Amino acid sequence: MKNKGIYIIALLFGLLTSYFLYEFLAKVEKDTTKIEMETVVVAAQDVPTHTLLTREMVKLQKVPVGSAHPHALRQPEEAVGKITIIPLIAGEQLLQEKVAGKDNLGSGLAFKIPEGKRALSIQTSAIRGVAGFLKPGDRVDVLCVMETGETSESMVILQDIEILAAGANLDPHRESEEQDTKSENNQTLTLAVTVEEAQALFLADVRGDIRLILRGPAEEQTVEAKAFQMKDLFD
Template sequence: MRSKITLILAVVMGLVTTLLFYKYINDMNTSTEESTKFVEVVSSKQLIPENQVITNDLIELKKVPEGGAHPQAIRNTQEVVGKIALADFVSGQVILPHHIGSEAEESLFISRKITEGFRAVSIGVNFVTSVSNLIEPEDIVDVILTSENIEVISNPETGERIDNPEVSSEILLKEVRVLAVGRRMIESTTDTEFVEYTSSTLELSPENALKLVNAANSGEIQLILHSRIDEEDVNKDEE
């Protein structure tokens, strides 16, 4: 009988001890949460590609501990909306001032867009060779060179030497990034006023830049445009 009472008391005391310990831990966690101050910072809601104009639906306010917040983190969404992403943002990335720029700022510095190790080179284009002026900054193009080779032949009847021109075209460069069209380095929107341009600025390695300049002086350059639609995305949509 005594051992039975002892067992019951041990169980009760164990339960009481467990409850007291649980309450202590819970109170401690509550106290810690109350003592931690949070601040709201602007972060990307989804993947934002470089040179994308940032809109309200691409960003959100995220709560972070005040002590862990970056001192330069932007805390007002209005400071970000309408600006241009200067790099790719992953989802949930806190946005800092040097991550964004205005269209006016970017239009002054094409050097900021050039990938390290590459060069910017401009070529003359017209309405036809620029795909009816439909090529935009950040498009991918191939460069076609059309040249004329003149073969001198003799007329079999008179013996007179005559010129026999032969025109040929070849793909000079493949998958070239367009940095700018005319002086515009930002992709146009429905509100952008149409201005016909007569030059395109391409991003090339130094070797290919030299190749393009030589080709432009020896024949006619034409750009052909790649699709921006990803085949994998199309297949997923169809499924």
Template sequence: MNQKILFIISLILASITTILFYLYMDGEKKKEAQLQNVNIVVAAREIPPKTLITQEMVTMKEINRTFLHPKMMRNIQDVVGKYARTAIIQDEPIMSSRLIDPNEVTDHFAYTISEGYRAITLSYNPVMGLAGLVQPGDRVDVVGTYVISNPKEGEPSAKSKIFIQDVQVLSVGTTFFPVEEGGERKQEEVKLETITLEVKPVEAEILTLAEEQGSIRLLLRPVNSQERVNTNGVTSLELLK
């Protein structure tokens, strides 16, 4: 009788030991699995290309370390404030190669334009461009000269006036265009000097009309100057008085 009881007790203890060992191993596997998992940044919704990424557009997701790519972003703060280089679909891991830092943009001009503004490129000569003294980042005023009708005097009169003030120069450059004659390209090229300004949409309309109907010149502003002047302009008839 005692032997049977001891046998039953041994079976019970063996079963308990087996269960405890199983639970222990299962817990170790879960811990190991947790150690192998990492958090990455994924898109919370579809992000169109050239979109400034905000906090609401991204979220964190846990994946197994074996699926981790070196370019996967693992910190939301490293993603927010950057632009999407291409479209990113919902739940897609955010890769560093798919992001553009606005402070380091050198290959795409559109990222340098401020919100609410447009870039407009004008052709210019050394006189208009202050003999090359105007550089990207400078701020300028624009003077336009055009011919107006003067009913009182009975003849047209030229007028110059500052019509746009305190606009930023985005770029100054030279473009060469090949000359073609009779379907054949010649060796010489036509040199075109250009300057690109950052203006409001209504200022772009004014600049376009002024360049088409007359001529324009740039006035270089002092650094950090916020002064704005209000002039009536001057006509050729007033110069003779």
């Protein structure tokens, strides 16, 4: 009988312990559910610098209120289509300062290149005329003179080409440093061209003599211009 009483007491203590443990865990769970959460955009994977963000590269993640960075993006649409300015680590919050839209990119030349174009630089030692007056943002036509057989031909090979940089100057509102310190014959111009235009320009630069024709700011029309030969001067 004595042993039976001990078993009953032990059973009661066990039941009481289980009850209090259950109450404690229920209270902890209840307190946990009281934590307010908010949603931020984080990197779903490691992303290198200068990468165009896609939907697969970002995801939404809930974090406790107060732990989100003040500049954190809140919706995937705020990140998709933008370009990373610095590398991103998987799981880190995406901040406004870490990405840039196409209209608000960095100051480097790579960020100034229009979509679908490439940047090609040419030495203007062979370019005279308006070379000393050209600045970033201006648009030009490219004229080339080549020896073809026993005669020379002058032809317009490219039209309405944007100048991205004059020397090291990318700012259309600032005079080129090279223009201030060097003669115009030593200036370098960087043009925005397609791959096909780059091929034509490179060939013309190597094989011919190039001139740039400055276009007016409102001039958008291109024209059909046939090659002009030496004999045409006397017709």
